[in-house]
Amino acid sequence: QKEVEQDPGPLSVPEGAIVSLNCTYSNSAFQYFMWYRQYSRKGPELLMYTYSSGNKEDGRFTAQVDKSSKYISLFIRDSQPSDSATYLCAMSPASGGSYIPTFGRGTSLIVHP
Amino acid sequence: DVKVTQSSRYLVKRTGEKVFLECVQDMDHENMFWYRQDPGLGLRLIYFSYDVKMKEKGDIPEGYSVSREKKERFSLILESASTNQTSMYLCATDHNWVTNTEAFFGQGTRLTVV
Numbered sequence: 611q612k613e614v615e616q617d618p619g620p621l622s623v624p625e626g627a628i629v630s631l632n633c634t635y636s637n638s639a640f641q642y643f644m645w646y647r648q649y650s651r652k653g654p655e656l657l658m659y660t661y662s663s664g665n666k667e668d669g670r671f672t673a674q675v676d677k678s679s680k681y682i683s684l685f686i687r688d689s690q691p692s693d694s695a696t697y698l699c700a701m702s703p704a705s706g707g708s709y710i711p712t713f714g715r716g717t718s719l720i721v722h723p
Numbered sequence: 724d725v726k727v728t729q730s731s732r733y734l735v736k737r738t739g740e741k742v743f744l745e746c747v748q749d750m751d752h753e754n755m756f757w758y759r760q761d762p763g764l765g766l767r768l769i770y771f772s773y774d775v776k777m778k779e780k781g782d783i784p785e786g787y788s789v790s791r792e793k794k795e796r797f798s799l800i801l802e803s804a805s806t807n808q809t810s811m812y813l814c815a816t817d818h819n820w821v822t823n824t825e826a827f828f829g830q831g832t833r834l835t836v837v
Contacts, residue, residue, distance in 0.1 A: 618763070642824045653727070653813050653828030654766075698766065702823055709823045710781070715765035 613637050616699055616714030625723050629686040633699035633714045636680065641704035643675050644711065645684045648696045657684070657697075661704075689721045726750070729814050729829035736836050742801040744832050746814030754817040755797040756826070757781075757789060759810040766813065772797055804836045 616633045623629055631645075641662055646654035660666045663677045672685040682701070686693055696718050702711040730745035748755065757769045758781075768781030770789040778789050786808060790798045801808055812832045818825040 616765075642822055644824055644826075646826075651831070653815075653831050654826075655828065656825055659824040700826075704822070709821065710768065710771065711823055711826070713766040715763065 613712050614699065614701060614714040616717055618715055618717060620718040620720050622720045622722065623689055625689060625691060625721055627689050627721070629684075629689050629693070629719060629721075631684040631686075631697050631699075631717050631719065633682050633701075634680055635682075635701060635712075637701075637703070637712075638677075638680070639703040640701040640712075642702045642709070642711070643673065643682050644700040644702075645671075645673055646698040646700060646713075648698060648716065650695075654698055686719075689719075691721050691723055694719060694721050727814055727816055727827050727829040729812075729832050731832050732830060734832060734834045736801075736804050736834065738805060738836055740801075740804045740836075742804050742834070742836075744799040744801075744812055744814075744834070746797045746799070746829055748795055748797075748816040748827070750816065750818070750827075751794065752816035752818060752827075753794075754823060755791065756815040756817070757787075757797065757799045758813045758815065759783070759808075760813055760831070761810050769799065801834075804834075806836050808834065809836045810834060 644659040645657040648654040670687045674683045696716040698716045699714040700711040756771045814829040815826045
């Protein structure tokens, strides 16, 4: 079992829909949770990161962490065609001296007009 | 804006060649990383570096080496390229040198080994 599981999709939604992207994980030491967006033929770019449990909002994006279920989500409100990309989750522990993130495989999102 | 520049977008090399992938960052970040990205496998860490002349193996270091002679430059070396090293290679730095929660990636180098 991989430490971080992410459905590769593709997830296809109409413009304006609320999108939910998810990752599950098995390592209870993970404390930092990140979401990256990667457009085709580009490198990933950080959307946001959260520490431990709870929600964090940035514009149309909300990151949610449920540590009891080992489940994280990224919600995109009022989705736009420009949101079409691959979304990667990543997570890292907060102890042990080597905070190297583990990435999910990415979910491909297509928002059609 | 942080800039992470990889020397080539596309490379085609022959089996057995020694290949150098260069990465330069302009933000004085301590940490630098090399990943490869393959369909269905996601991002896998090859090597990382916390400081000049310092390197640590990642999850898949076999067949690769790295060099960090200057803080801003981190090179990935394929000692003898093989077809299974055909991949997208991504260099990254991280603004947060402790938690590595704010990575900045280069545009990637798509390497084809024939």
